[in-house]
Amino acid sequence: MNTLILRHFALGFFLILSASCSGPRATIHPTNFNDGWSFSLDGGDWNSVRLPHDWSVSFPFDSIKGEGATGYLLGGVGEYRKTFPTSPAAVSYLYFDGVYNNATVTLNGKELGEHPYGYSPFYYDISKVVNGEGEENELSVKVDHSRYADSRWYSGSGIYREVRMYNEAALHIPPWGVFVRTPEVSGDAASVRIEVQVLNKGPQTQDAKLVTDILDPAGKIVATQTSSVPLEAGGEQGVVQEIQLSNPLLWDVDSPQLYTAVSRLEAGGERSRDYRTTFGVRSFRFDAATGFYLNGTNRKIKGVCLHHDGGLVGAAVPKAVWRRRLQTLKEGGCNAIRISHNPGSEEFLTLCDEMGFLVQDEFYDEWDYPKDKRKNMGESTSTDYITRGHHEHFQEWAKIDLQNTILAHRNHPSIIQWSIGNEIEWTYPRQKETTGFFGADANGNYFWNPPPYSTEKIRSLQESIPRTKYHIGETAQKLADWTHEIDSSRPVIANCILPSASYESGYADALDMIGFSYRRIMYDYAKENYPDLPVMGTENLAQYHEWKAIMERPWVSGTFLWTGIDYLGESNGHWPKKQTTSGMLDLAGFTKPSYFMMKSLWTEEPMIYLTSQQEAKSIFKVENGQVVERKPGAWERALWSWHDVNHHWNYTDGETIIIEALSNCPEAELFLNGKSLGRRRMADNPDHIYKWAVPYTSGELMVKGYTNGASPEYTLQTSSEPAKLSLHTEGSGEEGIVHLIVQLEDANGHPVRHLSRELSFSVSGAELLGVDNGAPTNTSAFQGGKVKTNNGRALAIVRLPDEPASITVTAAGLPEAVFKFGEMGK
Known part of the structure; x- marks a missing residue:
């Protein structure tokens, strides 16, 4: 293939590197x-x-x-x-x-x-x-x-x-000096475009050669390109190499195949170290009429939003902690992550590449004006020292931070979108005023009702209301332009909370596609009034009604649910609640009922899951022998947290218990101690939840699903008082990180989920990173070594040395349990 030498290639790019002092990919073997x-x-x-x-x-x-x-x-x-x-x-x-x-x-x-x-x-x-x-x-x-x-x-x-x-x-490829793209991809061929920046910081002219080998996922060299690079002393030069691959293995969410470009410089008999860049061969596009395509296949984005903390390890999250969490989400059918509301780490993005997640990498939560950190919306009324945030640096640093993030992250095949902002509209007063949802003219809830004002009226108000110093549309355009300067291969998107105003303020004009924050009611509005701009949900609820709205509309590319995992913060005024509870997993990474609802919608392998609740505490009641909603139609407006249910079978004899089952099977049957309590059809449940009312009797409660010859089962077993502690590990164990799960059990080995005990952890020969139970009101210090069980269980995360180690867990009145770890490298 032809090789093009660009003597002034990416001059602006290099100046950005020099001025802003940014960093390289993790794949080029730096010093620890x-x-x-x-x-x-x-x-x-x-x-x-x-x-x-x-x-x-x-x-x-x-x-x-x-x-x-x-x-x-x-x-x-x-x-x-x-x-x-x-x-x-x-x-x-x-x-x-x-x-x-x-x-x-x-x-x-x-x-x-x-x-x-x-x-x-x-x-x-x-x-x-x-x-x-x-x-x-x-x-x-x-x-x-x-x-x-x-x-x-x-x-x-x-x-x-x-x-x-x-x-x-002296002659080298600088940090972020390689950009690999696959501009043309088909089933039998792919073109690979490699842009390389070469620097000569030595005192002599160098007639160098740039050699790039392409390694397939098995590590075999499948292509090589060599380019001449004459460089004067102190000079720089950009090189473009174009390589054809035959019958490439495509990067896909179901088969995340990864290639490696290995680049090196040779001059005067000397050879530089290898600069390794991992990439994926894949194509994608967003269509305003038909949605998202990956490698030519139309599919929905089944995504979740994630903040960057890892629960008890805080913000310094070991790779193994993220792998366990992401693997659980993957098993639930999730195929995409929105990193909220800031750029992710190199390690996290590498995991997404390896595990097959699509990624929206987001830059900012604040632009020109601050948000209220305590109230979570609206322009800031917090003026005290501790709440002053990054908006104070935005004018000086926005371009630098945004472009350096792109330079660092652009080779990750997982990234399919750059998001320039999250719910920014709250901080520009005229955006709220022109929607018609707020103030004297408000005639409806903006969450559930379509815009009360016509597009013409919104446009007129945008023009007539005095503007603030900074204009949302102008700032959005600057951010979008800065993004396209570095990478035009991915669309620019934003998470818009007031899209009816954003369409008319110039904000949406700056975007390649628009994301809606809790505005599923506006999908049809978008299609009718702005049919040329692709749309998707970028912050939605982990509820059936959200996914139903997307599945019914081919032009909606998918969603990112709020959230995949509970996270610390956003809990002002709710002490002792310390975390946000909208996750499909809790803070310890344990699954919650919403996880199984989404799994029933996002996966095809037959599954079923069971919960229970006393009728007096349930959102359902028994009426004329049928289980119905207390508030008819409430499921269509269910919000962030799942309703209150239990994961056990321990109640008072004879009291009425509402049983709920979540499944992707068209029929399900409930059994109590082997006796059938009725077979139900999913078609008769508009909320996608199977329901029974059962007079409590101790024993075994089992539900069975029926579909295409498969019959998945799920059982809840009555348990007695805790008699022992059961210990097991989860996760990959990489880097010597071990997740130890502690579960209360009765004398018969049945899990005890309805009672709690305080646990004490002591570690010999290893480092206890922390303990947690996942509960939002657990305020025990993560590193204090003590925690009460929640649903009868708790989590400890341990970092092992190379030598054997052990962890001892005790609870009052129970025999101590010891877990011994053998030789296990970090």
């Missing part, structure tokens, strides 16, 4: 820089820590000084220090994947720079600051998170993502 750090908080004692590190998660929950917005965990001012020897390299780069927040980096007494935003990666060329080869260097990173309520959710504090060191020869 996560060990050997010391940490001091608020001027206190120095302690050894291992990165990534989040100091806030180690605090006790504080209902007095803390804010529910950030999960009642405090911040502070911390400093990290590290000494390291200078390597024999011509050029060295120091990279941070994320520091929360307001970081100041100093090396050998010289300030390298400041970085306010807590979610964007950055790097520094430290070549002229390090000491002589073999000499020690002193690195300091100060982190000012004294404004500990500067977010609407838990952010964490500190160097909570990886740090890396890159040592290069």
